[in-house]
Amino acid sequence: MATLVLAACSSGPMVPVTSQPVFPPPAGPVSPPPTPDASPPADGPASLAGWAYEDHLAAFNAWTDGCSVARDAAARAQCDRAMQIRQTSRPVTPSMARAFFETGFVVVPARTDDGEPGLLTAYFAPEYQARRRPDATFDAPVLARPAGWSRGQTLPDRAAIEAAPQAVSGQAPLAWMRAEDLFFMQIQGSGYLTFEDGSKARASYAADNGRTFVGIARPMAQQGLLPANGTSGEAIRAWLAAHRGPEARRVMALNPRYIFFAMADDDGGDPNGAAGVPLPAHRAIAVDPAHWRYGDVVWISADGGNLAGARASYQGLVMALDTGSAIRGPVRADLYMGRGEAAGEEAGAVRHPLRMWRLVPRP
Numbered sequence: 329m330a331t332l333v334l335a336a337c338s339s340g341p342m343v344p345v346t347s348q349p350v351f352p353p354p355a356g357p358v359s360p361p362p363t364p365d366a367s368p369p370a371d372g373p374a375s376l377a378g379w380a381y382e383d384h385l386a387a388f389n390a391w392t393d394g395c396s397v398a399r400d401a402a403a404r405a406q407c408d409r410a411m412q413i414r415q416t417s418r419p420v421t422p423s424m425a426r427a428f429f430e431t432g433f434v435v436v437p438a439r440t441d442d443g444e445p446g447l448l449t450a451y452f453a454p455e456y457q458a459r460r461r462p463d464a465t466f467d468a469p470v471l472a473r474p475a476g477w478s479r480g481q482t483l484p485d486r487a488a489i490e491a492a493p494q495a496v497s498g499q500a501p502l503a504w505m506r507a508e509d510l511f512f513m514q515i516q517g518s519g520y521l522t523f524e525d526g527s528k529a530r531a532s533y534a535a536d537n538g539r540t541f542v543g544i545a546r547p548m549a550q551q552g553l554l555p556a557n558g559t560s561g562e563a564i565r566a567w568l569a570a571h572r573g574p575e576a577r578r579v580m581a582l583n584p585r586y587i588f589f590a591m592a593d594d595d596g597g598d599p600n601g602a603a604g605v606p607l608p609a610h611r612a613i614a615v616d617p618a619h620w621r622y623g624d625v626v627w628i629s630a631d632g633g634n635l636a637g638a639r640a641s642y643q644g645l646v647m648a649l650d651t652g653s654a655i656r657g658p659v660r661a662d663l664y665m666g667r668g669e670a671a672g673e674e675a676g677a678v679r680h681p682l683r684m685w686r687l688v689p690r691p
Contacts, residue, residue, distance in 0.1 A: 371434045373687060376627050378643050387645035388425035390611035391625060394647050397603040398623030402689035406432045407623075429645070433625065433687040438658050445681035446659025448630040448642060451516055451614070451652070452671035453599050453607075458503040458521035458529075468510040469493050469501035470521075473535035473588045483537035485584035490577065502531070502591045508568035511580050512561070514587040515541075517652070518599045520667065521591075528594035539584040541653045547582050560635050561676025585653070598667060601650030609666030614650035619658040624648040625687035628661060630680035638677040645687075659684050 373379055392414055395407035413428060414420055440446055459466040468490075474483070475498050483489070489496045503521055505513070513519035517533045545559035554563055568576045598606045601614070603622035613626060620626075626648060631641045642663065655662050659682055665671040 373429050373433055373435055373627070376435060376685065378629065379627075382426075382644055383422075384426040384429065384645075385420065385422040387611065388420065388428055390608040390647055391645075393608065394603070394605045394612070394649055395623055397605055397649065399621065400689075402691045403623055405691070406689040429625075429687065432690055434690060435627070436686045436688050438619070438626075438684040438686055440657065440659045445683055446657060446661075448628065448661050448663060448678060448680040448682040450663040450665050450675035450678035452665040452675040453667040454509070454513055454516055454519040454672055455668050456505060456509040456513060456519055456521055458505050458523055460503065460523060462501075462504040466504040466506060468505050468507040470503040470505060470510060470531060470591075471497040471588050472499045472502055473590065474498055477535045477588075479535075481538050483539075483586070485537065485539055485581075486586045487577075487581040487584075489537065489586050490581075497588065502589060503529070506569070507572060507576060507580070508565055511568065511583075512565060513589075514585070515583075517587065518589075520594050529591050530594045530599065531589040531591055532599065533587060534590040535588040537584075537586040537588075539586065541585045542583045543654070544579055544582045548579065553579070557634065557636050560637060560673075562673055563676075598664075601664070603649040605649060607649055607664045608647075609664060609671070610644075611646050612649040612664040613646045614652045614655050614662035614664070615648045616656050616658070616660055617651050618656075620648045620686075622648055625689075626661070627685040627687065628663070628682060629684075630682045633678060633680045635677045635679050637673075638679070639674070642678070642680060 388410065392407075392410045395403070395410060398404055398407055409432065410428060413424060417424060438446075457466075458470070462469070471489075471493055474496060477483075484496060493501070503523070505521070513531065519531050521529045521531055523529070545554075545564060548554045548564065548567070549556045549559055553567060568580065571579075598609065601607045601612060613628070615624070615626075624647070626646050627644070628646055629641075629643045631643075633639060646661075646663065650662070650664065652662055661682060661684065663675075663678065665675045
């Protein structure tokens, strides 16, 4: 996975948007987005602002589906407890799910060094058209991992690979795509391809060239190619498509990182994150593994996006199930939005100040 930092790197004035919580609350009044507060809440999840309006059952199901990746003893004990509840209670009710979190976890705030909010961005699993053979439009090869590749190895940069793709990969292309689509799929780290005969496949991360990811949103704004608050993923994609050819390749080459893929059948589900389990839409985040562990339960509160079309707030329980080259720091998260075009449009407009709290399992 790699985050949609195309959008996340942009800057510009705040714009008014309509509040649409990412986790739908139960029937009844909706709480306003909380005022970010760096002070720690009381030790239970019930003290979190907005907790009463969470969909606790959806959060419980996401936790139970993915908690097997947790490694510390207390987390595994809570995972076993959740499995037992699921097996013996048919159905699990929202109140049971809420009680599970309130009795099983304590809350610890995550902090930046300066106490200021961190950053929430988002990503998705894209779905693209592809071809078995190249043509004038589908001329960008999806490359397999080079033979003998090892993690951390430095290979030529994007421009050099695109100039001689098979010389680097050493294998025939797996498929052919529009150049802008391949560029975005490389940022996301995986994607789903539909071929001209209707067959489908999943392209998943297999290797990279060892180069540092560089977002192209900011330089595009600085060069006047897009307005400062108009650098969403969809805006960038539209510009690249309209300038397909040498001009678009010059802009894409500003990001020297290049991703190689493996191909498999499309199973119709969501892709696995770095933790090795499928990512639940709106309930999984990519985090910095230097500060978080796979399987951690996290409360996020993010209010006030600054990109045109952004939703006002995101708040709720999520699980740390992925990581990405641009996700660095203790209060930094990339929210997985799901598969397809609608998920991509929303993901491209997420750049929100973020507060995070870790739900620490009780022993």
